[in-house]
Amino acid sequence: MSAFAQQLIYGTSYGMNLAVAAAGLALLFGVYRVINLAHGQLIMFGGYIAYVVTTGLGLHFFVGFAAAMVAMGVAGVILEISVFRILQRRPATDQLLASLGVYMMIGILALRIWGDFEARPINMPGEEGAILLGEDIRIDFARIVTIAITIAVFAVLYFVVYRTHLGRTMRATAQGPETATLMGIRKREVAALVFFIAGALGGAAGAMLGGLFNVRPDMGFQPLLMALIIIIFGGMGSLIGAIIAGLVLGILYNLTVFYVGSKLGDLVPFAVLLIILMVRPQGLFGLPGRRA
Amino acid sequence: MDPILEIRDLSKRFGGVEAVKAVSFDVPRGSLVGLIGPNGAGKTTFVNLVSKHESPDTGSVLLDKRPIHRLPSFKVARAGLARTYQKNRLFFEESVSENIRTAMIWGGAAKHQDLSYPGLKGKEEERTAELMEFFALTAQRDALPSGLSHLHRRRAEVAQALALAPKLLMLDEPFAGFSREEAFDLIDHLKVCQKGGLTMLLIDHNMEVMLEVCEYLFVMHHGALLASGTSAEVRANPEVINVYLGAET
Amino acid sequence: MIESLLPTRSARAIVGWSIVAAILVLLWVLVDNNYYLRLLISAGIAMIGVIPFGLLMGHMGYMAMGQGGFIGVGAYVVGCLTVQRFEIDIWAALPIAIMVVGALAYAFSFALFRLRGYHFSIGTLALGQLLYLAFDSWEWATGGPHGTSGIPRPAIGEFVFATNSRFLIIVSVFVFLAGFTSWWLARGHVGRALNAIRQDEDLAGARGLDVLRYKQLIFTFAAVWAGLAGGLYGSMQISIDPSSFTIWGSFQYVIYVIIGGAGTLLGPVIGVIFITVLDQLIADVGVWNQMILGALIVITVLFFRGGLWGGIRMLWALALKNRSADRSAVSTQAGAAE
Structure with missing residues (x-):
């Protein structure tokens, strides 16, 4: 039983990290119908930036975390300007393809800069400490920190999307470009901001995943796949769906890995x-009848 | 009355919104009937349910006594029910004549003895030529849809739908973007087809034209059938007046 | 001139695809080097899978991102039947592999074609990854992470296609068949249906086309050829392991089509040739080559949507136009002189 509870907690923390990774994808899809495969590499680079700032420069984890968010936010804006803006009116597959190209381009950078596939650790606060619950349920401080950060990130995101003018504009854009134009929205600024937020979410996910599992040049791939699954599971473009789906998937993954074996755990998602897809193609929270 | 289309309790729900609520009515054979309602009344969803672009949650649709609500959309089309779209839709990489011919090829040899509107007799080439001539599109036969005027594009769409040799044609907002003269030009063409045995269901929110043209009208509001009757009856119906005045203010 | 020599379109297609295959075989005479021979075989095997895939992605507009999984199933079925669990002749194993892949693709197509656009791409991506993980874990059939080794080369009687130069002959024959069957499907009714599905599949359905059937047909067709490519790949490599059938294999197919030119039959062939040559040219720069490839994809998608083949055809059209312009200029001059 205690092992089950332990896995439940681990799954929750992993799932929350995945939810942050997926939220960036869901945001872009929700507002612009764009799927950005390069998001996986933003996660990876976010991890490396956190690594450089914390382990390399010896600064506090939160500084590294913030640096990862800002840097990847800027990377998101650069992507928007250089690629996605040009592809605005193209078919969905074109945007997917272009982002695949970007994925390949960025993917190799970390490997070139750091030169190997070695896993690098990020210094997290409370690395050694843990809370013991009852007999043998052990929760690392690092896990608690990431759970706390995730909740904070989602609180801020919720505030931005539902309580600010920018959020209203974003949701209006999601309703359709016509509505947005009617509301007198300046499209470019909104696009830049949305891509900034999405990139920053990727950076945040990378810093946390790097903190828990070390940083590697190929660390973006698995979260990217999981994030894609999560946004389909939760309904494309739905933030709340992404959070719930992330948690479910994270817990399911951890439980399967623990009870059945790691290979089957990989298969589960x-x-x-x-x-x-067979039972409910629109996802748990998606709107039906909408053309992709 | 000999109904060609019988709709019973058709309903569709999107999330929490009931887009179409238990709609039932009959369309008499050979008639030109209208379905009107303010924007957002669920008219297009209703058309999508009948043509099976979307599946109804409940209810049934009979075409010539034959249930079609379980068929996929292509079988509905082959059974003799064609439709057009609110937004112009043609195969954009193909010429006008190819667009029309394509529907003939796929529609199969749907021959109905009791029909006699243009484009039914002869080989594919002859049928295509006859339809294009009827809609005065012969000069545009090799043009791509993007090179056509709005009027010609709409005519090409109707011609493509007629190429299926349907018994029943549903036109979704056929008069959108049309002047009164252009609308009546299209209606004149449609009336020729009606004489040839085609039944038509027009869906539009242009009350003025619809009341003038349609023999019988159904009024939808908030997904449900609000009223029905001849144009005089509908015009006098206090509920309809209320809905339309309410929608305009 | 070609038109007068070969009156029917199918005769021209047969000759055309024979030429592609013959060039492959003839190159073997020119390159007396095992390394380049292996490159040629690899390129040929890629063409076998990617020409039919071009119908799915280019003509029909459904970008499947899981072909690597089907390649793997083809390779592992052959591996399992010939060495891992049974000892069947490879000529019998290849058709069985094709049937297994075809059945698998057809079964999954029911679920996958409830999806469109992005959803379809991600659904196929998931399927590809699922199959990859299956190769890694189902040790009984696949040998798990260590893979299967000792897959034989095919033989006709005493003549074993053991050397690379001999194996290239088989590959070339299948390149011809893949090209010809794809051409045969892309013309006439099926081609019309595929183009319509890409343009507006709802409209196609409303005009009487059984859209789902055509989608399933092409998806299964592309998967079957990918499976055959996999079987031949296994036979070429002799030993296989899961690392050859990752998502990158799927992406590779997509890249061939987009760089070569989507929506054409020759585009994917040119894509394979171009990428193979490019890989050799930039092999010196080591890991940077992935970056160059990525940049090429981005640039192609952004600015040259027709790909290489589209570019060639555009230049060709320009040249023809110039020539006729020259001629008309000459004739006007002549007219003026008179």
């Missing part, structure tokens, strides 16, 4: 996805 994809099997779940295929089943969902």
